[in-house]
Amino acid sequence: MNASDSDEELYNERSALVPSENPEVPSYRPDPDHSPTEDSDSKTTGFSRRTRPGGGSEREAEPEEEEEEELPLKYGAKHVIMLFIPVTLCMVVVVATIKSVGFYSEKTTQQLIYTPFTEDTPDVGRRLLNSVLNTVIMISVIVVMTILLVVLYKYRCYKFIHGWLILSSLMLLFWFSFMYLGEVFKTYNVAMDYVTVAVLIWNFGAVGMVCIHWKGPLALQQAYLIFISALMALVFIKYLPPWSAWVILAAISVYDLVAVLSPKGPLRMLVETAQERNEPIFPALIYSSAMMWTVTMANPADDQPSETDEEAELSGRRAEPQRRQPGPILEDELEEERGVKLGLGDFIFYSVLVGKAAATGGDWNTTLACFVAILIGLCLTLLLLAIFKKALPALPISITFGLIFYFSTDFLVQPFMDNLVNHQFYI
Amino acid sequence: MTAAVFFGCTFIAFGPAISLFLFTIAREPLRVIFLIAGAFFWLVSLLLASLVWFISVQISNKESTSQQKGLLIFGVVLSVLLQETFRFAYYKLLKKANEGLLALSQEETMPISIQQLAYVSGLGFGFMSGAFSVVNILADSVGPGTVGIHGDSQHYFLSSAFMTMAIILLHMFWGVIFFDGCEKQRWFVVAAVVVSHLVVSCLTFQNPQYVSSLVPTYIIMLSMGIWAFYTAGGSLRNLKLCLTCKDKDFLLANHRPR
Numbered sequence: 215m216n217a218s219d220s221d222e223e224l225y226n227e228r229s230a231l232v233p234s235e236n237p238e239v240p241s242y243r244p245d246p247d248h249s250p251t252e253d254s255d256s257k258t259t260g261f262s263r264r265t266r267p268g269g270g271s272e273r274e275a276e277p278e279e280e281e282e283e284e285l286p287l288k289y290g291a292k293h294v295i296m297l298f299i300p301v302t303l304c305m306v307v308v309v310a311t312i313k314s315v316g317f318y319s320e321k322t323t324q325q326l327i328y329t330p331f332t333e334d335t336p337d338v339g340r341r342l343l344n345s346v347l348n349t350v351i352m353i354s355v356i357v358v359m360t361i362l363l364v365v366l367y368k369y370r371c372y373k374f375i376h377g378w379l380i381l382s383s384l385m386l387l388f389w390f391s392f393m394y395l396g397e398v399f400k401t402y403n404v405a406m407d408y409v410t411v412a413v414l415i416w417n418f419g420a421v422g423m424v425c426i427h428w429k430g431p432l433a434l435q436q437a438y439l440i441f442i443s444a445l446m447a448l449v450f451i452k453y454l455p456p457w458s459a460w461v462i463l464a465a466i467s468v469y470d471l472v473a474v475l476s477p478k479g480p481l482r483m484l485v486e487t488a489q490e491r492n493e494p495i496f497p498a499l500i501y502s503s504a505m506m507w508t509v510t511m512a513n514p515a516d517d518q519p520s521e522t523d524e525e526a527e528l529s530g531r532r533a534e535p536q537r538r539q540p541g542p543i544l545e546d547e548l549e550e551e552r553g554v555k556l557g558l559g560d561f562i563f564y565s566v567l568v569g570k571a572a573a574t575g576g577d578w579n580t581t582l583a584c585f586v587a588i589l590i591g592l593c594l595t596l597l598l599l600a601i602f603k604k605a606l607p608a609l610p611i612s613i614t615f616g617l618i619f620y621f622s623t624d625f626l627v628q629p630f631m632d633n634l635v636n637h638q639f640y641i
Numbered sequence: 642m643t644a645a646v647f648f649g650c651t652f653i654a655f656g657p658a659i660s661l662f663l664f665t666i667a668r669e670p671l672r673v674i675f676l677i678a679g680a681f682f683w684l685v686s687l688l689l690a691s692l693v694w695f696i697s698v699q700i701s702n703k704e705s706t707s708q709q710k711g712l713l714i715f716g717v718v719l720s721v722l723l724q725e726t727f728r729f730a731y732y733k734l735l736k737k738a739n740e741g742l743l744a745l746s747q748e749e750t751m752p753i754s755i756q757q758l759a760y761v762s763g764l765g766f767g768f769m770s771g772a773f774s775v776v777n778i779l780a781d782s783v784g785p786g787t788v789g790i791h792g793d794s795q796h797y798f799l800s801s802a803f804m805t806m807a808i809i810l811l812h813m814f815w816g817v818i819f820f821d822g823c824e825k826q827r828w829f830v831v832a833a834v835v836v837s838h839l840v841v842s843c844l845t846f847q848n849p850q851y852v853s854s855l856v857p858t859y860i861i862m863l864s865m866g867i868w869a870f871y872t873a874g875g876s877l878r879n880l881k882l883c884l885t886c887k888d889k890d891f892l893l894a895n896h897r898p899r
Binding site for chain 2: 291292294295298577578579582583586587589590593619622623625626627629630631633634635637638639640641
């Protein structure tokens with residue numbers, strides 16, 4: 215079985231992280247008496263101003279200063295955690311499925327049409343060559359799809375894009391969820407009738423479409439986005455040949471870097487076009503941790519091709535830097551709720567890496583190591599985001615760390631730990 | 642080898658650590674980030690130690706078991722030393738980062754104190770160390786099997802769980818003591834931490850005679866715990882006030898009535 219084409223279109227864009235609004239770094243104030251009489255507005259972007267007493271009551275001012283000074287740092291740290299939690303959840307879903315449902319880690323001879331070269335040859339050189347060729351084909355498909363999306367966006371073919379996204383999310387929410395449910399039932403030997411399954415899948419899919427493409431509670435929308443990212447990652451883990459998957463991961467990080475940062479990169483052009491037009495880029499294709507989205511974006515987003523979809527992930531992995539600033543005044547008041555946005559493609563590829571680590575070999579150490587590496591990469595990326603304050607690719611650092619730790623843990627640490635555990639030595 | 646063994650051993654090994662995490666770290670984003678960074682540093686140290694061990698095994702005689710065992714012991718000692726080196730490196734990095742943040746923000750207080758960082762980084766090291774030691778064993782304990790059917794000890798899972806708990810708590814105590822020693826430039830304190838870590842690891846060479854390895858380890862853990870308690874500013878008076886709910890600072894900080 216070949217997975218449908220619309221799924222493949224999914225991974226187009228690279229994701230980048232969107233700072234909804236970066237807390238400004240407090241500027242240096244050469245104030246000799248250490249008691250600022252004016253408010254430190256440079257520190258608190260949008261937070262209510264606190265009046266300070268004059269020079270005499272420094273003592274009282276200090277707790278407030280302390281609090282305000284801590285705010286930019288805590289604010290940034292809070293965003294990191296707001297992304298750690300969904301990324302962790304997605305990885306947990308993928309790893310739990312891989313370890314319990316055998317279907318997704320079984321060897322399969324079917325391959326996607328995008329990776330036509332088989333890896334069944336005994337010759338190592340030939341296998342490597344085949345994986346590289348598979349990667350080239352896959353990446354070219356992704357590049358073409360991304361450029362197509364950018365062109366469509368530029369020429370304002372919103373209806374077409376919208377239809378494309380709806381089709382893809384329909385496929386994910388109904389067909390793939392049905393398959394997943396079927397495999398889970400098979401694993402646990404649960405007897406189930408078609409009527410019940412039809413009702414379950416219908417409800418699940420319909421609510422998902424509404425939440426993702428229209429309006430819904432933020433938590434529910436986030437949950438659906440995480441679930442469909444996990445589903446997509448599971449499809450990749452099953453149908454990509456082993457070596458090709460690793461080469462594709464590496465190649466996609468490089469592509470992400472190029473597409474987001476280079477001046478002619480398609481994703482950069484997408485972001486700039488969206489910024490010029492003052493529109494959100496497919497808001498639902500991107501995981502947003504902020505509540506403001508549903509409040510302020512309800513109106514302009516109605517005719518926008520926004521919603522998460524595989525394409526979103528593929529396409530929507532871009533960060534949207536300062537789109538908010540010229541937005542409505544409502545934003546200022548809801549500043550506390552602002553969050554960071556991460557494209558769904560990031561979720562997918564992180565989960566693919568961790569899922570493959572869990573699938574190959576029965577070893578949990580490798581999975582844990584990749585998990586920690588990806589989180590640290592995400593942390594570093596967010597740090598860079600706070601420093602540079604523009605759209606950044608979220609894949610390169612995390613995937614690089616993940617790959618390094620996967621291979622080194624699998625080949626170096628695993629034998630060492632196995633020997634230690636055999637003798638029950640502790641380090 | 643049932644769910645009972647799995648859950649029992651998991652909670653023995655990770656119970657204290659997870660409760661510490663939930664009650665003191667989970668609500669503060671900064672602490673969570675530094676915990677994960679600490680885990681990452683431990684992982685890198687393990688990677689380097691494994692690399693050296695792997696190279697030494699490749700160039701050695703693979704047939705001779707005594708040589709392999711000797712190399713393993715060498716690997717353990719090297720790993721302990723590297724872990725402590727990376728703890729020191731993490732300390733230096735945190736100091737630099739804190740200084741940078743302080744300079745940037747013009748304030749006199751840091752959002753997270755060095756003592757909190759010591760505790761959090763120690764716990765991060767502990768989590769990762771414990772996880773790497775015991776997770777595969779726990780995964781195996783869910784499935785069917787008989788422990789020690791070929792004459793090995795039957796208490797394998799239980800002793801592993803207890804040892805892991807000790808190691809996690811020890812890492813946390815060592816973190817607190819180590820950072821304090823570095824802060825106050827008391828290098829004998831740092832040396833004591835390194836030596837006690839080596840002692841604990843070397844005690845495990847006596848496994849499966851669990852009495853001679855677990856009991857001294859727990860004694861060391863208790864003494865390190867008391868040392869860390871006093872290092873972090875605790876005292877009998879503080880303890881009494883806290884236990885009888887009369888500690889005003891603690892109650893105020895947690896918004897509870899006196």
